[in-house]
Amino acid sequence: MTQIKNDLFLRACKKEKIERTPIWVMRQAGRYLPEYRAVREKADFLTMCKTPELAAEVTLQPIDLIGVDAAIIFSDILVIPEAMGMTLEMHEGRGPVFPSPIRTENDANSLKNIDPTKDLKYVLDAVSLTKKELNGRVPLIGFSGSPWTLLTYMVEGGGSKNFSNVKKMIFNNPKLAHSILEKLSSAISVYLSAKIEAGANAVQIFDTWGGILSQDDYQEFSLQYVEKIIDNIKRVNEPVIYFPKGVHSNLEKVASCGADVLGLDWTMDLGKVRALVGDKVALQGNMDPTVLYGSEEVIKDRALKTMKSYGNGSGHIFNLGHGILPDVAPANLKTLVNFVKENSTQFHK
Amino acid sequence: MTQIKNDLFLRACKKEKIERTPIWVMRQAGRYLPEYRAVREKADFLTMCKTPELAAEVTLQPIDLIGVDAAIIFSDILVIPEAMGMTLEMHEGRGPVFPSPIRTENDANSLKNIDPTKDLKYVLDAVSLTKKELNGRVPLIGFSGSPWTLLTYMVEGGGSKNFSNVKKMIFNNPKLAHSILEKLSSAISVYLSAKIEAGANAVQIFDTWGGILSQDDYQEFSLQYVEKIIDNIKRVNEPVIYFPKGVHSNLEKVASCGADVLGLDWTMDLGKVRALVGDKVALQGNMDPTVLYGSEEVIKDRALKTMKSYGNGSGHIFNLGHGILPDVAPANLKTLVNFVKENSTQFHK
Numbered sequence: 001m002t003q004i005k006n007d008l009f010l011r012a013c014k015k016e017k018i019e020r021t022p023i024w025v026m027r028q029a030g031r032y033l034p035e036y037r038a039v040r041e042k043a044d045f046l047t048m049c050k051t052p053e054l055a056a057e058v059t060l061q062p063i064d065l066i067g068v069d070a071a072i073i074f075s076d077i078l079v080i081p082e083a084m085g086m087t088l089e090m091h092e093g094r095g096p097v098f099p100s101p102i103r104t105e106n107d108a109n110s111l112k113n114i115d116p117t118k119d120l121k122y123v124l125d126a127v128s129l130t131k132k133e134l135n136g137r138v139p140l141i142g143f144s145g146s147p148w149t150l151l152t153y154m155v156e157g158g159g160s161k162n163f164s165n166v167k168k169m170i171f172n173n174p175k176l177a178h179s180i181l182e183k184l185s186s187a188i189s190v191y192l193s194a195k196i197e198a199g200a201n202a203v204q205i206f207d208t209w210g211g212i213l214s215q216d217d218y219q220e221f222s223l224q225y226v227e228k229i230i231d232n233i234k235r236v237n238e239p240v241i242y243f244p245k246g247v248h249s250n251l252e253k254v255a256s257c258g259a260d261v262l263g264l265d266w267t268m269d270l271g272k273v274r275a276l277v278g279d280k281v282a283l284q285g286n287m288d289p290t291v292l293y294g295s296e297e298v299i300k301d302r303a304l305k306t307m308k309s310y311g312n313g314s315g316h317i318f319n320l321g322h323g324i325l326p327d328v329a330p331a332n333l334k335t336l337v338n339f340v341k342e343n344s345t346q347f348h349k
Numbered sequence: 350m351t352q353i354k355n356d357l358f359l360r361a362c363k364k365e366k367i368e369r370t371p372i373w374v375m376r377q378a379g380r381y382l383p384e385y386r387a388v389r390e391k392a393d394f395l396t397m398c399k400t401p402e403l404a405a406e407v408t409l410q411p412i413d414l415i416g417v418d419a420a421i422i423f424s425d426i427l428v429i430p431e432a433m434g435m436t437l438e439m440h441e442g443r444g445p446v447f448p449s450p451i452r453t454e455n456d457a458n459s460l461k462n463i464d465p466t467k468d469l470k471y472v473l474d475a476v477s478l479t480k481k482e483l484n485g486r487v488p489l490i491g492f493s494g495s496p497w498t499l500l501t502y503m504v505e506g507g508g509s510k511n512f513s514n515v516k517k518m519i520f521n522n523p524k525l526a527h528s529i530l531e532k533l534s535s536a537i538s539v540y541l542s543a544k545i546e547a548g549a550n551a552v553q554i555f556d557t558w559g560g561i562l563s564q565d566d567y568q569e570f571s572l573q574y575v576e577k578i579i580d581n582i583k584r585v586n587e588p589v590i591y592f593p594k595g596v597h598s599n600l601e602k603v604a605s606c607g608a609d610v611l612g613l614d615w616t617m618d619l620g621k622v623r624a625l626v627g628d629k630v631a632l633q634g635n636m637d638p639t640v641l642y643g644s645e646e647v648i649k650d651r652a653l654k655t656m657k658s659y660g661n662g663s664g665h666i667f668n669l670g671h672g673i674l675p676d677v678a679p680a681n682l683k684t685l686v687n688f689v690k691e692n693s694t695q696f697h698k
Binding site for chain 2: 162163164167168171172211212213214215216217246248249266267268269272288289290291293294295298305325327
């Protein structure tokens with residue numbers, strides 16, 4: 001196994017003492033980079049996901065071009081439902097579409113259990129290849145959607161405004177919802193375990209839509225399955241990051257889900273959450289992604305505020321509070337990354 | 350002045366002792382009602398807003414058909430920017446569009462100060478007419494968007510996913526944003542005062558997009574203007590409701606904004622917020638609107654949970670955590686309203 005040269009990210013996940021705050025950003029391998037768009041012109045989004053060479057190429061771009069402290073494998077959370085048998089289409093500008101959403105017991109029965117080494121071999125190959133090409137420069141993160149977040153897409157048939165269909169399911173047929181969530185939890189557990197086996201040094205669970213649920217429903221339909229997955233992932237020392245976007249309540253409980261790191265969106269206060277959850281988890285986040293539309297001065301000012309908000313000591317992984325937006329200038333991200341690298345040492349004395 | 354026969358809503362706003370919990374729901378005069386759709390077939394949305402007879406007709410529908418404890422005047426938050434000079438279009442299925450959004454100082458300078466008695470006379474006429482036709486059965490609520498929420502539409506040119514343009518403005522030209530927010534605050538203050546003068550018994554400020562801001566930005570670009578407006582509204586005893594949807598932090602501070610009532614969305618816990626803010630404000634909300642997709646049993650179960658969550662004593666106005674959705678069966682809302690009326694007495698002994 002190649003020794004990782006810059007392991008700041010991994011040490012921050014474990015709240016070990018480090019020299020400076022590590023930084024990576026969600027969607028760092030993405031459309032804001034001209035080099036990404038050049039690859040994307042040659043292949044559609046799903047082809048990129050399914051071609052390990054292309055996935056590895058764009059995964060490495062922000063390491064080479066921006067200088068972030070971790071790589072995250074280029075992929076999509078919806079590859080799992082697709083592997084379970086659903087037809088997945090990516091529509092330019094409209095986002096992902098499942099033309100045959102899951103609404104009934106019959107639909108749900110058609111979802112098959114997956115063997116990631118066969119059904120998602122292309123992701124694992126992309127992980128192995130990226131790992132080789134990274135050559136130990138920085139750690140590699142694998143990821144999945146949470147069961148609840150995947151369920152919303154599978155039931156709605158794509159993105160949604162009011163999530164009417166999945167809400168109808170949890171209120172009118174909670175048993176059906178739970179049976180699919182169970183199936184998804186198993187799939188996600190073996191998938192994330194296989195990613196670690198293939199070389200991922202950490203995994204992140206994206207719960208993008210946990211925040212649309214009331215507190216009791218979030219516990220019942222999302223958090224309990226995340227806990228189960230974290231308990232089931234086969235890992236040695238690889239940290240798990242849980243990012244429950246928009247979930248603001250019961251954070252002490254959320255922080256006890258078994259994850260090493262809690263991801264926070266930009267509406268949270270890092271310092272207050274740190275005080276609340278204590279030493280249980282490291283925190284990742286949480287600058288408003290739209291700050292990157294600002295001037296160099298604004299970006300630096302907000303970045304410093306973010307670090308000050310967390311305060312002194314280890315356990316903070318700098319990130320945005322959500323994915324970087326496609327129309328951000330790469331130079332602005334570079335400004336942020338360099339600033340955090342140069343100015344975070346004061347918090348680690 | 351006509352005496353109001355059912356003044357439960359007004360007394361709950363003031364936390365006075367009452368016999369049962371009052372209930373009304375956001376967007377109760379809306380598309381879920383076949384009687385509303387019948388009116389809507391004869392006139393487009395803005396024509397309905399601008400024709401006092403039609404606005405009054407649909408405002409009264411849920412009073413007659415559903416039996417809610419308050420009426421809310423049928424209108425739209427975007428009539429203010431329109432009155433300030435912006436062209437407003439309502440696109441079926443796509444929502445409101447401002448074809449010429451406000452992005453520059455020049456754009457902002459074109460916004461005129463409004464005199465509601467002239468520029469929004471049709472709203473005031475609708476209020477007076479509705480008031481007359483209500484004949485004191487229940488109180489009438491007037492409303493406005495918050496300055497920040499109006500600004501998002503004015504700068505984005507309509508609804509938005511990432512709010513990129515308005516965020517660019519607050520980060521790159523905060524002075525410009527503040528100057529428009531000032532202008533909006535004055536307009537909203539005189540508008541809500543005029544609505545009260547015309548007969549509104551209470552007013553609600555909708556801050557639908559306060560929750561997309563970080564905590565400091567929310568304070569700077571939204572809350573401080575809401576405080577100013579509440580301070581400026583000319584009223585005798587008419588309560589002010591502030592509904593900062595998606596704002597989860599610093600609720601003690603939010604509760605001190607001067608409003609009599611704080612509206613909460615369904616991701617909040619009524620009981621916890623009550624414990625946090627104490628006697629400062631009454632609370633309005635907050636059942637997940639999608640619960641109305643559920644069976645009678647589910648609706649009753651969740652309604653009881655909502656009331657239990659608030660607990661005993663006055664100061665709770667039952668409402669949904671957001672507007673009722675267009676595809677909800679009116680019978681389901683009626684089930685909710687009747688259940689709350691019949692089963693809330695136990696909390697007021």
